Amino acid sequence: MDFDLVQIASAFVVLFSIVDPLGSIPIVQSIAAKGVKVSAWKITLISLGLMMAFFYAGNFILNFFKVDIPSFAVAGGILLLFMALEMLLDVEIFKNNGPEGTGSIVPLAFPLYAGPGVFTALLTLRAEYTNTSLVCGVALNMVCVFFVLYSTDNIKKILGEAGIYLLRKFFGLILLAISIKIFVENLHALLGTFGA
Numbered sequence: 001m002d003f004d005l006v007q008i009a010s011a012f013v014v015l016f017s018i019v020d021p022l023g024s025i026p027i028v029q030s031i032a033a034k035g036v037k038v039s040a041w042k043i044t045l046i047s048l049g050l051m052m053a054f055f056y057a058g059n060f061i062l063n064f065f066k067v068d069i070p071s072f073a074v075a076g077g078i079l080l081l082f083m084a085l086e087m088l089l090d091v092e093i094f095k096n097n098g099p100e101g102t103g104s105i106v107p108l109a110f111p112l113y114a115g116p117g118v119f120t121a122l123l124t125l126r127a128e129y130t131n132t133s134l135v136c137g138v139a140l141n142m143v144c145v146f147f148v149l150y151s152t153d154n155i156k157k158i159l160g161e162a163g164i165y166l167l168r169k170f171f172g173l174i175l176l177a178i179s180i181k182i183f184v185e186n187l188h189a190l191l192g193t194f195g196a
Contacts, residue, residue, distance in 0.1 A: 016144065016171065043108045044146040046109040051142075076120040080117070
């Protein structure tokens with residue numbers, strides 16, 4: 001395996017912006033307040049499994065529908081742009097209307113941590129990063145998710161509502177810049193293909 005620490009760090013930051021474990025603290029506390037048991041291990045492992053399954057099956061899905069990576073990356077860049085706008089402008093563009101009565105797995109493991117945004121990002125980022133870098137980025141994010149789930153109350157006491165809000169804005173801005181970069185670079189590749 002070829003480990004590129006810069007790529008791994010970059011992939012981690014991109015995925016962290018989307019997974020947003022710190023921003024999920026109010027949601028986790030809300031679920032726990034309803035008497036639902038939040039298992040840090042179970043949610044982390046299910047989220048990781050979903051991400052890895054889609055990561056390795058993503059190319060098969062794209063080939064089945066005859067979609068190339070640059071085209072998917074452009075579409076993914078647009079989706080990431082909307083997600084960044086959600087974080088920056090405090091608006092809800094994507095509705096997560098999962099079924100009730102499924103405990104903490106559905107709202108947390110899916111679609112909160114391993115949702116459409118992460119799935120799109122994983123396939124989109126394959127045009128920018130190596131598989132090893134992305135897998136490492138996912139693994140590091142899952143460590144963060146576990147830590148946040150396990151220490152939600154303590155983290156909120158340390159950062160406070162304002163601290164969590166500022167972090168969400170910061171990572172929203174990072175995600176916005178990355179989404180524009182992905183869109184522009186892959187659009188250029190597509191236009192070059194059409195011109196050839």
